[in-house]
Amino acid sequence: MTNPSDIVWHEQTVDRAAREANLGQRGVVVWFTGLSGCGKSTVANELEHQLNQLGRATILLDGDNIRHGLCAPPSGLRDEHGEEFADRFGLGFGAIDREENIRRIGSVAALMASAGLITLTAFVSPYRKDRDRVRKIVESSGAVGDFLEVFVDTPLEICEARDPKGLYKKARAGEIKNFTGISDPYEAPKQPEIHLAGNAEATPRQQAAEVLAELTRRGIVSVSAPQGQ
Template sequence: MSNKNIIWHEHHLSKEDRSAIKQQKPCLLWFTGLSGSGKSTIANAVEAKLYELKKHTYLLDGDNIRLGLNRGLGFSDEDRIENIRRIGEVAKLFVDAGIIVLSAFISPFRQERDNVRRLLEDGEFIEVYIDTPLEVCEQRDPKGLYKKAKSGEIANFTGISSPYEAPKNAEIVIKTDKLSIEESVEKIIDYLTKKGYLSFSA
């Protein structure tokens, strides 16, 4: 619901000002993929590498967000959509602060990921598809969720009882059944370097 009495307040400092002092081009690295695909593992490793490069980052992780900001949301399609909408708005604020944001969420619906992309300026949303086959994710099953989903203990589980819509044109595709964590990180850092995100130019 909109309110005509609420007006966006412009800051004295711009996104460019905040980016310049950090010497980087802010963006949102949106890691998407099935549960167990390696999203959080790779996102954490990428953030660690960016820290070594003295870049300013923040990692938004699915479970952590659901323990706080989105604690009241469940896993129905409607709640999943609202979960991603909120994350998109939070990520947009971090990008405005000049930060390189990493987000690790299953985010199963293509439309919702596209909605987040539209919140940002051109080039600020980088979709990173962690393309891991379902059978590999099931074999890993680090949290035992696939086993619970198949036994009926978990409803609306992505890949089992709820669909996952894979990206059609992700900026970066990582096949974790073929690449090591180190190789995956190198591929992402190489993309960021070549596209100028790790330096600043007005």
């Protein structure tokens, strides 16, 4: 078994401040959470577009995409890596699988932020404890204020009516187990930095602008172009 003391942290010459200075911005994590179909991907996508227009360096990590690679299900690993590997490292939707999913994404997001990127993530991330752990990882590798939780608070009825992938229908029919909001819990954030209330009137563009306004208010984004441009 590996002894943790055999693994020693290596200090690097180029630090976060140097990377951020080159980009002319501060690295942060903007963490979208909410039910499937609430609009996380759409709003995060639109926000990345708006940030991109402002010349900011960004990255968007999206649940559906990340589950095609870093957090693939067992079925996505079996052919290439075999049964034992797939069962050990493949992730589904049980509570422990979600915990590991969010732990991996959280570590990646913290790395992206320390590269100076405005890091947007869109994961259901239904468990408060898992999200709070990511907050801790991000803040301990940077500073308090580097993690902003965005609660996309679209009511279940609206998400279910949208059902763009037909998953709610399958979940209601019992064809998908552990489906968030139907047969699995969603623990709403208690004090999210940004609360996008379940208002069927607000367009994704307006919701993204609401997040951008908060980033601006906090000094993470300024309306002028980044340094050096």
